Amino acid sequence: MCSACGYPAAPGHWTDAGAVTPGDRMRNRLIRMTVVNRILAPYRLNARDDGVIPGIQLSSGFGATVIVPDLEALWIEAARMARRPIDPLADV
Amino acid sequence: MSEGDGRIPLTIVGGYLGAGKSTWLRHALHVGDFAQAHVLINEAAELPVDHLLLAGAAGLTVLADGCACCDGATRFVAAMRDLCDRNVAAIVLETSGLSDPARIAAHIANDGVLARRIRVTETIVAADALHAAAQIGTEPLWLRQIEAADRIVLTKVDAAPPPLLARLAATMAVLNPEAVVSGAVLGSVVELPDTRGADPLPVLPVCGKSAQIRTVRLEVRAQAEWAAVSAWLSAVLQAHGNTLVRVKGVVRAPAGRLLLQSVRGTVQPPEILPASMTVTDEDNFIVLIGRDLDDDRISRSFAVLTA
Numbered sequence: 279m280c281s282a283c284g285y286p287a288a289p290g291h292w293t294d295a296g297a298v299t300p301g302d303r304m305r306n307r308l309i310r311m312t313v314v315n316r317i318l319a320p321y322r323l324n325a326r327d328d329g330v331i332p333g334i335q336l337s338s339g340f341g342a343t344v345i346v347p348d349l350e351a352l353w354i355e356a357a358r359m360a361r362r363p364i365d366p367l368a369d370v
Numbered sequence: 371m372s373e374g375d376g377r378i379p380l381t382i383v384g385g386y387l388g389a390g391k392s393t394w395l396r397h398a399l400h401v402g403d404f405a406q407a408h409v410l411i412n413e414a415a416e417l418p419v420d421h422l423l424l425a426g427a428a429g430l431t432v433l434a435d436g437c438a439c440c441d442g443a444t445r446f447v448a449a450m451r452d453l454c455d456r457n458v459a460a461i462v463l464e465t466s467g468l469s470d471p472a473r474i475a476a477h478i479a480n481d482g483v484l485a486r487r488i489r490v491t492e493t494i495v496a497a498d499a500l501h502a503a504a505q506i507g508t509e510p511l512w513l514r515q516i517e518a519a520d521r522i523v524l525t526k527v528d529a530a531p532p533p534l535l536a537r538l539a540a541t542m543a544v545l546n547p548e549a550v551v552s553g554a555v556l557g558s559v560v561e562l563p564d565t566r567g568a569d570p571l572p573v574l575p576v577c578g579k580s581a582q583i584r585t586v587r588l589e590v591r592a593q594a595e596w597a598a599v600s601a602w603l604s605a606v607l608q609a610h611g612n613t614l615v616r617v618k619g620v621v622r623a624p625a626g627r628l629l630l631q632s633v634r635g636t637v638q639p640p641e642i643l644p645a646s647m648t649v650t651d652e653d654n655f656i657v658l659i660g661r662d663l664d665d666d667r668i669s670r671s672f673a674v675l676t677a
Binding site (some may be wrong): 289290292293296297298299302305306307308309312313314316317348350352353357363364365366367 | 411508595596597598600601604605606608609610621623624625626628638640641642664667668671674675
């Protein structure tokens with residue numbers, strides 16, 4: 279747990295399953311961010327998971343930045359920032 | 371069933387009021403299914419419990435006066451935590467007739483202790499063969515229970531004419547294509563009539579949406595990564611959790627093959643399947659089951675975003 283922010287409060291998110299070694303975990307995080315940023319691009323949002331700051335940093339084009347603990351929180355926060363739901367199935 | 375992760379297996383037995391849940395469970399305990407299990411019974415109203423139930427179970431707890439999925443949720447979580455502390459071998463939960471099994475699974479996933487200690491292995495839903503035809507059209511809750519099931523047991527089949535039974539079984543296959551449907555009389559398994567050629571009963575729209583359930587199967591290409599697939603799926607579940615009734619799948623990850631299951635937007639912690647099970651190329655897929663799914667749109671989005 280990070281003593282500054284208190285993460286993780288919840289047990290590992292289901293998307294964190296499937297990686298046991300530190301190498302696999304890091305690899306998963308990098309691949310995940312590629313896909314997340316592909317989905318966020320039409321909404322002018324950007325996510326970063328640098329492995330130094332716990333959680334995922336979500337930023338808008340105007341500079342607002344929020345740290346979220348997992349992907350579920352990321353999609354909720356992104357919808358709030360974009361002022362519309364993030365829908366990967368929509369044509370944008 | 372994998373025993374490796376140390377979590378306590380939980381079987382949820384649900385079904386509408388008077389569907390025959392207790393009768394089915396009593397018979398299952400009598401013949402020795404769930405022999406090691408602690409039975410947790412939830413009643414929406416205070417009712418005497420048949421002591422015969424005790425005969426086959428390792429222990430029995432009654433949660434009366436409050437439904438585990440809504441007003442009794444706090445007491446349900448407390449009772450489950452208590453069972454975790456006692457380290458029981460397995461738990462069977464008989465829900466009240468007004469419970470939505472998906473919400474019970476969500477309560478477990480959202481509780482920090484239970485999420486680590488409990489694994490929902492199977493949801494069994496009993497449906498009354500006599501009254502199901504009427505409930506389809508009038509009870510949205512009944513429909514939600516059926517959609518949440520892994521196994522549907524049509525009860526009291528001796529009282530229903532075979533043509534109706536065949537139509538009911540065909541209807542269940544439309545409502546929940548992935549579930550196993552069986553018949554029972556007083557808990558004993560009864561062969562269901564052939565559903566071929568049987569007309570499913572008309573399903574009325576629920577909450578303004580057409581109730582037509584569709585299935586979309588997505589093949590995960592060998593080079594696609596679990597991390598990419600799970601990121602895409604988490605976004606889809608966030609946006610379409612209400613229309614996606616279930617997601618099931620087996621996806622390869624660095625640590626092994628993961629068994630993926632969700633009910634209405636709540637994903638259970640994926641289990642790593644034992645390596646002893648033979649690995650074939652077909653075992654890399656996700657199945658989405660939901661209302662008004664657009665097959666082309668989903669396949670295109672999946673292919674483009676996870677490439």
